[in-house]
Amino acid sequence: MFGLVGRAVESLYYVCVGLWTVAKHTGRAPITKEFPDTMPDLPGAFRGRLALAVNPETSEHLCISCRQCERVCPDKCIDITAHKSPETGKLELIDFKIDHGLCMFCGLCTEVCPTTCIINTNDFEMSDYSREALIYDLKKLTLTQDESAHYFSKKYLPIPKPKPKPAPKPAAAAAKPADGVAAPAKPAPPAAKPAEGAAAAKSAPAATDKPAGDAAATKPTAEKKADDSKDSEKEKAAPEPSAAEGKAEPDKTEG
């Protein structure tokens, strides 16, 4: 009998507790979210869809193609394509693929990334109609400048320093000195040319001398010719007197 009364009192007590709880929350605003009309405000550490952040200030890509995320991934769902730039000698990212159909959102890739490039976003709505559509490429993974700034702020990550812009320029500048080094080699031929010029200059005077000599030689020859012509004229003129003399001589002998 006493046991039955005790259980009835205990039941009434719990009924009153329940009614008191209902009375307390009757005037309160609801704390539940009506998803998908209202999106939940998730914490920054929530591990949702993976994405590649850019520098929020300069919008440059942060991935340096080190492949640490690719190596650490236990599901092997990251595929990076990169090549070594012939100009800068550094790795350049060509494509970045993540298969979200394989990913288990462990966050290991985000832990090892040295540039805080790959991050877990708060996006968890990735349902699609095929598994191929769950493979995100570089374009689909890359966040905008505003989205990157939002997640850097939400995850309390330091803003990365901008990459050194003149990276390719030093190579060009290094190439210029090389040209400069090669340039002196080019002037060498000109230096040789002057030598040739000097030789020519040496020969030139000889040539000039020669012409002078030739001129001098020609002058004498001309003079000689003139003299010869004079002599020939004299000789031509001379025989006449000699002939006259010859003619005169017989006259003398005759006389």
Ligand code: SF4
């Ligand atoms: S979260 Fe884990 S499983 Fe997913 S890509 Fe990163 S390392 Fe791989």
Ligand code: SF4
């Ligand atoms: S660890 Fe970071 S920087 Fe290195 S390849 Fe992955 S995303 Fe790029």
